[in-house]
Amino acid sequence: MTEFKLVKKEIVEHQLVAITCNCCAKRHELQTYYDEHLANFHNIEIEGGYGSEYPQDMDRVSFTLCSDCLKSIVSTFKVKPMIEDCSMTE
Numbered sequence: 001m002t003e004f005k006l007v008k009k010e011i012v013e014h015q016l017v018a019i020t021c022n023c024c025a026k027r028h029e030l031q032t033y034y035d036e037h038l039a040n041f042h043n044i045e046i047e048g049g050y051g052s053e054y055p056q057d058m059d060r061v062s063f064t065l066c067s068d069c070l071k072s073i074v075s076t077f078k079v080k081p082m083i084e085d086c087s088m089t090e
């Protein structure tokens, strides 16, 4: 026979409260769990493979860009990046 009792547990978790663009320092504090302004902040991670100069071997660079900064940086590219409509691929 197994017996159970209800035990109240406290749960501690990380909750996103604000996001900041690393480029321009624009900061947005979240008002609700889902905040439509989050769509204009982009978390970018780049891992360096073996022999990579930057980031160096197996290092990872992580940063956040707002849409304005991302658009501004991409506009400086000599070769335009590919932009796809991802809504049709899923």
Ligand SMILES: [Zn+2]
Pocket: 021, 022, 023, 024, 025, 026, 065, 066, 067, 068, 069, 070
């Ligand atoms: Zn920015």
